[in-house]
Amino acid sequence: MSRRYAIYDVFTAERLKGNPLAVVFDAEGLSDAAMQVIAGEFALSETVFVLPPDNPAHGARLRIFTPAHELPFAGHPTVGTAIALAEASHPGATIDLVQVLEETIGPVRCAIRLAEGEPSFAEFDLPRRSEPLQAAFDRQAVADALGIKSTDVGFENHVPMLWSAGVPFVTIPVHDLAAAAAIEFDPAGWERIAPLAEGRLAAAYVYCRGGIHHQARFHARMFAPGMGIVEDPATGGAAAAFSGTINHFDQPTDGHHAFLIEQGVEMGRASYLHLHLDIAQSKVSAARIGGQAVKVAEGVLFV
Secondary structure (H helix, E strand, C coil), X not given: CCEEEEEEEECCCCCCCCEEEEEECCCCCCCHHHHHHHHHHHCCCCEEEEECCCCCCCCEEEEEECCCCEECCCHHHHHHHHHHHHHHHCCCCCEEEEEEEEECCEEEEEEEEECCCCCEEEEEECCCXXXXXXXXXXXXXXXHHHCCCHHHEXXXXXXXXXXXXXXXXXXXXXXXXXXXXXCCCCXXXXXXXXCEECCEECEEEEEEECCCCCCCCEEEEEEEHHHCEEEECCCHHHHHHHXXXXXXXXXXXXXXXXXXXXXXXXXXXXXXXXXXXXXXXXXXXXXXXXXXXXXXXXXXXXX
16 A cells, blocks of 8 residues: 655754654554554654544544654644645645644644745644653753763753653753753663653753844753654754743743744754743743744655
């Protein structure tokens, strides 16, 4: 049997930047094991398998796999697949769309903007608000796993914490861009100190203020040996978890706040994630993550 697929670079307007994503459009009949093997064949940070929705009012049901295991939710697959499905249904159109994608975590509402001749944009409402999880971290051990000085871990009132908006991440503040660039990540060292949360080993999401891009509010790197990912150029699920970090430490005033997060710079795959927070009574009442995506390849799987 043949199945259509496409490769999109997500959280970028440039091909061969951002985070590549494989989207398999015709996934009916594939077993869980087959999906995992195909994800390993693509060897990208995530591969999405598109299935008919359980609710006919929704756009599609998605299964999301890393090279190591399935995820209940992830950001760059949500953005990339929303754009891929919209472009396939409305080729060459200039149009705004809203669709709901069914992920294991639950329904995810997406807004998509197509503009002929321009990179498409999509954003989604976080299906689950970020919550802190219980964990304690030794600053020196964290620094050793990152290959940096212990004095470079933390800034202002920010310290490492464990957060999840569906997938757990340890959000690790570092002093500045130089400290972020100096990281020499030790996967074995991380696995010795990383907490287990929600059935999986938490990944490391390292961040500092500012960025190479003049509009970036935060600069980030993400390492996930438990997912089979050495380093990820853009991680929407981590940005979702990070929304809790921002509110916890920075305590933004009630109202709307927009943040541009850059990631993947050190990998040569600069990515730009738009995080929007609505704060009410000092709590995150709603959050959205968005970005652009461009198709770089398409083909057929003979499986």
